[in-house]
Structure formats: structure tokens, C-alpha cells
Amino acid sequence: MKYRIENLIDKEAVEKRIKELAREIEKDYAGEEVYCVGLLKGSVIFLSDLVKEINIPVIIDFMSVSSYGSETVSSGDVKILKDTDLDLRGKHVLIVEDIIDTGLTLEYVIKYFKEGKGVKSLRTCTLLNKPERRKVDVKVDYIGFDVPDKFVIGYGLDYDQKYRNLPYIAVVIPE
Template sequence: MDASDIEKDLTEILHTEEEILAKLKELALRIEADYEGKDLLVVGVLKGAVMVMADLARSFSRHVEMDWMAVTSYGSGTKSSGVVRILKDLDTDISNRHVLIVEDIIDTGLTLTWLVSNLQSRKPASVEICTAFRKPDAAKMAVPVKYVGFDIPDEFVVGYGLDYAEKYRNLRCVATLAPHVYS
């Protein structure tokens, strides 16, 4: 879906599909260099990270093993509740593995802080974070993110996996959602 298909629902395009793909390729090069010779497991956080994970994985020039977790702290609103639930756990044992969490967006940091703690309790060799988007002004917890695509304003955004009430995930860009949609 292109922004022109739903332009009345959007206020501003923050990053185009081309900009996002270029940034993911850049991040993939850094990740490959950092994990050269290491057994890397890339863990996508469902549902939002599907687009990011797919395009990041396709940007690697090496084999990459993937697994998925689904955690939630949102419900159907536009703000994080801070209460985290696992909806789908990993299928892979991460003991002594290098784990890279791939997120679509980090805003408050509450969910990710909980997720990192949960994964570290499973005794991996390392846990690092890659996110396509981060809202520094929304942070309530300091989260050490090694790979960041774009810092964006603390506004409600959709597209490229990011949703509002399960809609807009397939929008090819990332844009701010018009307040009339969620008010």
C-alpha cells in the first residue's frame, strides 16, 4: 500500500521505503562485520518487525538463522501499557548463542527492557538490539540499542510493520497517523 492510497489518514511521511531499505542495508553491513565468524540468531519481535526482519535478512550476504517472539504491551491504544505479555516464545534454545533482537520501533523502552532481561536469563553468549525506528523523546527506560535506523519524533507513526489497530502495517513508508483516525 502506498501513502497516496490513504493520504487522508496521514499527516507526514517521515521515511520512504527507499530510505528505509538503504538504512537496513547499512545496518546489515555493520552487523555482519560485528558478528563475523560468530553463530548469530536474529530474533524478530512480532508482529511489527516482520517487514524490518525480512528486509534486513535479505540484506545479509551470509546465512542467517531467524526465530520469532511475540510480546505485547499495547492493547488497542496508541500508548504502551508497560505490562508485558509473551504471546509466542522462541522455538530455539539460545544458550551460548549470540542473539540480535530486531524491533520495528522503540518508544518507552519498557517492553524491550523486559524482553532483554528475559532473554539474558536464558544464558546466551550475548544479546544486542537492532531497531528500525526509535523515539528518544518517549523513552522511560534507557535501553542500550547497538543498531538504530532512524530517530523519529514522539508521534504516533504507522507503516513498514507499524500499526494502529492492526491496520497500516503494509504501508511502504513510515508516516505520522492523523489524529482524526485514532481520536
């Protein structure tokens, strides 16, 4: 497929919003230790930059969950590819996502944490949110940006495993 890339959210806006999210998280977790669980691979860049801005104790872990193949839309079939390494029982957990689209992946992960992990509290944070695509009602505590129903890349988000390294958010436009 032939396509072009158009800038949607520039690097400066992303950096500014991450700092704002960090302040919100610090306020909500004041005096606590927070376990940030990034959903691989997409959240890595966002999570890395976010935790550098958070000025309270942060422990990082990862989980790999998939609902995408090489397609540009969620398959809706959620699978855990890698579970967390740490024991999260009794911990304050913040799930960090790159993008929330249909909400199916996040709904699955929230249920998994609430039913099987015994966490003290559970909140969610995403860099990008596509409310137009939502298939299930999921609570998102911290949202970087609402974006239109277009395929977005950059800042950890990929198109067929490419473009994760872009320092901004862009849209893939088929030609």
C-alpha cells in the same frame, strides 16, 4: 477517530538504511552465526528485509511480546504471548524490533534473555527509535532512524492492526 496519514520516511530511505544496518551487523558478527529474533508482529517486514541483506549465516526465530492494545501508546504492562522455538543457549542473539518507544518492552525482553536463555551474546536492533518517550535506559546497538514523538505506521507498524503493509513510515495525525 478521524485521522490523516503523512509520510515521514520514504521507501528509498528505509531500504538504504536497512542495507547500512546489515553491513554494521556483518562487521560485528564477522565469522559468527547470528540468531535473529523478531518481535512479532511489528518486526516481520523489517526483519525479513534486514536478513536478506546480511551476508553471514542467519537463523530466524520469533517471539511475541505485547505492551500495546488498540491504543496508540504503550500500556507498560509487558507480557510474553509466544516464546522463541529454538534453544538459544550459547548463541549470538540479535533482538529485532520495529520500534523502541518507552523502552519497557525491550528492557523486559533483554532481562528475559539474559536471565533465562543463557545466550552467548545479546544485541538489539530497531528500525525506529523514539528517544523522547524513553522511560528506562536501554542499550540499542543498531538504530535505523530516530523519530519524533508521534504515532508512526508502515513497514510493519500498525494502527489498530492496519497499515503494516505500507512500504514507508508515516505519521497518524488526528483531525
